[in-house]
Amino acid sequence: MYVVAGVTGKVGSAAAAALLERGKxxxxxxxxxxxxxxxxxxxxxxxxxxxxxxxxxxxxxRGASGALLMVPSPDHIDLKDVCRCQMAMVDALAAxxxxxRVKNVVFISSIGGQLPDGNGPARSHHYAxxxxxxxGAVTTFVRAAYFMENWLFSLQPVLQNGLLPSYLDExxxxxxxxxxxVGETAVDALLDxxxxxxxxxxxxxxxxxxxxxxxxxxxxxxRPVQLVTVPPSGAAGALAAAGYQPQVxxxxxxxxxGLNSGRIGWQGGAAHALRGQVHLEQVLAAVTRPLA
Ligand SMILES: NC(=O)c1ccc[n+]([C@@H]2O[C@H](COP(=O)([O-])OP(=O)(O)OC[C@H]3O[C@@H](n4cnc5c(N)ncnc54)[C@H](OP(=O)(O)O)[C@@H]3O)[C@@H](O)[C@H]2O)c1
Numbered sequence: 608m609y610v611v612a613g614v615t616g617k618v619g620s621a622a623a624a625a626l627l628e629r630g631k632x633x634x635x636x637x638x639x640x641x642x643x644x645x646x647x648x649x650x651x652x653x654x655x656x657x658x659x660x661x662x663x664x665x666x667x668x669r670g671a672s673g674a675l676l677m678v679p680s681p682d683h684i685d686l687k688d689v690c691r692c693q694m695a696m697v698d699a700l701a702a703x704x705x706x707x708r709v710k711n712v713v714f715i716s717s718i719g720g721q722l723p724d725g726n727g728p729a730r731s732h733h734y735a736x737x738x739x740x741x742x743g744a745v746t747t748f749v750r751a752a753y754f755m756e757n758w759l760f761s762l763q764p765v766l767q768n769g770l771l772p773s774y775l776d777e778x779x780x781x782x783x784x785x786x787x788x789v790g791e792t793a794v795d796a797l798l799d800x801x802x803x804x805x806x807x808x809x810x811x812x813x814x815x816x817x818x819x820x821x822x823x824x825x826x827x828x829x830r831p832v833q834l835v836t837v838p839p840s841g842a843a844g845a846l847a848a849a850g851y852q853p854q855v856x857x858x859x860x861x862x863x864x865g866l867n868s869g870r871i872g873w874q875g876g877a878a879h880a881l882r883g884q885v886h887l888e889q890v891l892a893a894v895t896r897p898l899a
Contacts, residue, residue, distance in 0.1 A: 608632040609797055610667060610674040610709075612658055615642045617756055618715055621790025622675050622797075623651065629798070636667055659696040664703025673711035673797040676700050676739075678731050687852050693731035697738050704742040711800040712744040713793045718782060718808070719862075719871035720750045721878075726871050727862030740804055747796035750878070751789045752782035752810040753866065755890040758820050765824055765832055772835050773817040774842045774863035780819075781866050782810035782873070785890050788883025806878040815887050827892050839863035 609626050613619030614635040623646060626633050633651040636658070637643035643653035656663030658679070668674055678693050678700070704712055719726035720733050736748050764770045775781065792809055817834055825832035837845075839860045846856035865871030873880065 608634055608652070608671055610634045610636065610654075610671040612636040612674075612676050613679055614646055616679065617754070617786035618677065618751075618789045618793065619675065621787045622793045623790075625791055625794040626797075627651070629794070631798070634667065634671070636664075659692075659699045661699040661702035661706070664699060665706040668703050668707035668709050671707070671709050671711075673713070673800065674704070674709050675713045675715070675793050675797060676704075677715040678735055680728070687854065689852070689855050689858070690730060694734050697731065697735045700735070701738040701742040704739065704744050709744050711797065712739065712742070712746040713796045714739050714746055714748050715789060715793065716748045716750045716806075718750055718752050718873065719865060720748065721806075721874040722871070725861060726865055727858040727860075729862070729871070730858070736806075745800055745802065746804045747793075747801060748804075748806045749789060749792055749796065750806060750808045750873075751786075752784040754789075755783045755785045755811065755815075755885070755887050758824075758891065765828070769830060769832055770835050771817075771821045771824060771832050772837055773820075774837055774839045774860075775817045776867040777817045777834055777836045779867060779869075780814035780816045783815050783887060784809055784811040784883050785885035785887075787890075788885050792881060792883065806874070807881050808873045808875075808878045809881050809883060810873075811883050812886055820887065820891075823888055823891050827888075839867065 609631055611619050611623045614623045627649055635643055635646045635651050636654050638657055640655045647653050654667035678696050681689055681692050716732040716736055717729045719729040720736055723733055739746055761772055821832045821834040842863055843856040843860040
């Protein structure tokens, strides 16, 4: 039986569906029982609790052949200390893994997870990589590139006035990956675990520039889409205006600045580089087709 967290989200749902398609027994972790119902209808066990509760995790992970875990972004935008909250979740995950004696773990980390700081939201992934490595499980850390699906958060201005805002350098191609490929890669690692803890650095079939995204969105929607590049510091202002605490706004500004400068990139070396199959065109087409 395999345990999957985050099944109401993009990576977790892709992974859970892939496990069921491969005929595996599944236990999903949800915060809200009602949101687990569709998985129960597909034959999964449902465990209800939070990823920051180590006692819940210990029970939910017990007996698992493998577990797919992550540290989701906190959903309280007014949370003052996000980093502390995410580190507490990592501590709970590590304690749960150790107490339940799970031997096979896949953890969703991110590009820049090798860096202790200057990497925006990946700071919690860096902490997770060290804490979970000490938990006694052989772990595959899947450092995922910038999700292609992130662009869909900007759909509203695109549909309203044909403008695609971006904090990324328009001429710089960066690694991007679909959350579907992240889920599939996680499942491959769960079903064929390594002998020792390892890192996979996962990007999509190729790198993309923000201008490629604008071009492709325009093609899918059948109307011109103009890229509007805003300096990374603008991300801090926009998030602060939307009610996010300065720490979160600062982390995202740091992420964009790091991707633009190349400071946030792949580690290489012993980390295993892998490419997914899903193209940006597929991600954008799937969601925008009914809107066009
Ligand atoms: N976006 C990127 O570019 C990127 C890049 C690299 C790595 N990542 C990592 O990829 C991971 C997966 O991302 P995603 O896009 O699939 O996430 P997502 O779609 O935002 O889904 C998050 C999931 O986590 C669940 N969740 C949140 N807080 C929880 C808690 N306290 N206890 C239990 N479940 C909780 C949510 O459940 P509810 O339904 O209850 O809200 C939801 O199922 C994240 O951890 C992120 O750090 C993202």
